[in-house]
Amino acid sequence: MKAAVYYQNGGPEVLKYEDVPDPVCHPKGVVIRVEAVSIEGGDTLNRWHGPLLTKPHVVGYQAGGEIVEVGSEVTNLRVGQKVATSYNFGSHAALRSVPARSAWPVPKGFDVKLASTIPVTFGTAADCLFEFGRLKAGETVLVQAGASGVGVAAIQLAKRAGATVLATASSDERLERLKPLGLDHGINYRTDDVVKSVMKITNNRGVDLVVDPVGGATLQGSLLSLAYRGRVSMVGAAGREPMTVDVSPLMAGNRSLTGVFLGAEIGTERAHNMIQRLIEEAARGELKVVIDRTFPLSEAGAAHAYIESRNAVGRVLLIP
Ligand SMILES: NC(=O)c1ccc[n+]([C@@H]2O[C@H](COP(=O)([O-])OP(=O)(O)OC[C@H]3O[C@@H](n4cnc5c(N)ncnc54)[C@H](OP(=O)(O)O)[C@@H]3O)[C@@H](O)[C@H]2O)c1
DSSP states (O other), X not given: OEEEEBXXXXXXXXXXXXXXXXOOOOTTEEEEEEEEEEEOHHHHHHHHHXXXXXXXXXXOSEEEEEEEEEOTTOOSOOTTOEEEEEOSSOOSBSEEEEEGGGEEEOOTTSOHHHHTTHHHHHHHHHIIIIITTOOOTTOEEEETTTTSHHHHHHHHHHHHTTOEEEXXXXXXXXXXXXXXXXXXXXXXXXXXXXXXXXXXXXXTOOEEEEEESSOTHHHHHHHHTEEEEEEEEEOOOTTOOOOOOOOHHHHTTTOEEEEOOGGGTTTSHHHHHHHHHHHHHXXXXXXXXXXXXXXXXXXXXXXHHHHHTTOOOSEEEEEO
16 A cells, blocks of 8 residues: 655655555454545654654554454444544555544544544543533633644634633634634734733633643743633643743642543543544534645645644645
8 A cells, every 4th residue: 555654753854655565454443445644733743753663654643534344353343434543653544454442433424534633633622621621611711722633623612612712823814713613812922922911811810721732831821821720731742842841830729730641541432432422513513624735645744844834724634
């Protein structure tokens, strides 16, 4: 099969388009013919410095497509079914093999390309807001990197849950594109101080919850933006900075900082069902999947470079 592979970590230029052996179907898994690869922020970070679990390595968490082979022990999936998949590697390819637990059936009539983006982005956002963030209606949420895949999902889910939604991004144009998704107050962190802006918008109260996929100096700002009893769901390191933060703002305000890693629970019944529900809600039009651009799989390097140019809002897809 064709795949976008690399032999060493590095910039987008390490990605090559090559023939590699077809993946093998595990007795407890399925193989899909990939129709869309949803490039995750984690894919670009793994390309920079993640372990090469296969050689050449096929990176990538998310892809959607049609099942072409079903393992002998799998009873709930069948050949011909469209599924969204998420696994530790292997999305940037024409075929991918995943455990059955890592595949979610796509409702009839819903485009598998759109569904391919949902498990990690919406699943992570939901865990940041609800499972670990304990968001309640009427609260105020700050979504750092609001234009990211996780951010676009978090804004919609928070708004739908009855929260007031603030988000940061690196340009006014990016913030503008988030308004139809439910953004109430945008903060351009290149032109405005985030903590001061949050305090101004909230009349010096601060926010109840921050979803922070950026880390580093941004995470420090998240801690300083919290209201009394505020919580931070720290979920990523998109900023590529060291995670050295001063946690002293937490104690006196009964505030908390919680790490969130969907990967640790994605195989549980709770997370699996939660992701299936999100796919069904998107299929009914209750959640919007935002696709910024698509590239052919053969141009995976250009697609990664485009994501790292920080012009994308939502997801960038590769089409084999
Ligand atoms: N823990 C988990 O379970 C989990 C699950 C999913 C994702 N994640 C993590 O969450 C983060 C975001 O993932 P994603 O898929 O939503 O990412 P994404 O769609 O690629 O977006 C990342 C965004 O981060 C912002 N950013 C800030 N500083 C940056 C920098 N130095 N370089 C590049 N971008 C920077 C950019 O927006 P602006 O230009 O507007 O700032 C960019 O659009 C990643 O670190 C990913 O690994 C974690």
